Amino acid sequence: MTPQSIPVTATSIVDAIAADLRARMFSGELTADTPLTETDMAAAYNVARPTVKAAIERLVAEGLLVRGLHKTARVAALGPAAVSDIYHARAYLESEILRRLARTRLVPTDAVAANAEIGRLSEGTPTDLIEPDIRFHLSLIDAVGSDRMSKMYRSLMSEVRLCMNRVQSLNLLAPGLIYAEHERILELIAAGEGDAAAALLDDHLGRARERLIKALGGEPGPQADAPTDLLARS
Structure with a gap:
């Protein structure tokens, strides 16, 4: 453009x-x-x-x-410290949201639809899934029905999008893994297991965070090399 x-x-x-x-x-x-x-x-x-x-x-x-x-x-330069701060801010907000949704076992239909779109993008370019990925997470936040919480989360979205763009353009996360972890998070919400959903979210965001930190020349934590069998967590 x-x-x-x-x-x-x-x-x-x-x-x-x-x-x-x-x-x-x-x-x-x-x-x-x-x-x-x-x-x-x-x-x-x-x-x-x-x-x-x-x-x-x-x-x-x-x-x-x-x-x-x-x-x-x-x-703005996207350095390791900024990446860490952005992802940790997301995790704090989203973890509590998942616990709240699990209390009523509310699975947002918009989140289901967004993840289904991610599942169909296995043949596309890595950056194609950024928009549905963002919609997935926004749908979870909005489902709580708090205007202030939604506004707070959206204040991060421009920087979050920059991080997502770097993660996907560098092929740091496979679309199939993102889809599978999203699906598991929704299953845990439906089962009323908020703490388990929050723990999986921490793995989900942490893996992206630490791999991007490593790609940017920072010192990554152990989640950079975390195995993908964490989906078995319940």
């Missing part, structure tokens, strides 16, 4: 520019080595500098961009 092709219907220009920049970051077109000055971006999108500034500030608030000297923004 190029700056000249941003959609501007049914949304504000600031929203459209922010969405385009996100897409270019997630695709890898924009990296931490790419300087994004307000002047250059305004020219590229053919808009006023305040409009670009607003879009950049929005992405800075999301943690996707960082500001440097002379109003230059760059894509």
Whole structure:
């Protein structure tokens, strides 16, 4: 997607520019080595500098961009420490959600549908499953019915998506394993086994976290090499 092709219907220009920049970051077109000055971006999108500034500030608030000297923004570097923090924040929120869902044995239909889509993507590219993977986890959060909890979780999603993109583009997790662990989590919720579901989630997220940390040159924990027979846990 190029700056000249941003959609501007049914949304504000600031929203459209922010969405385009996100897409270019997630695709890898924009990296931490790419300087994004307000002047250059305004020219590229053919808009006023305040409009670009607003879009950049929005992405800075999301943690996707960082500001440097002379109003230059760059894509935030995804280092081992950031990856660890992002995944641990997710785990804290999602673990409690699974326990709450298990108390009433509520299995969200949207989560079932999203995981079924992942199961059909074994022949696709690794990054194809990012969207249904995100929908799976969001469906679990939203099923609790807490607007604040959903808002809190969504505040992480831009950085989570960056992590997922790196995990899948580096082929760190097989789609079949993701599908199988999701299925087991849903089964444990249906059985009312919240602690077991939370434990499996910790393995599920921990494996991705530690393998990505290793790929980024950090010192991984033991979950990086965890066997996949953890699905037997109940």
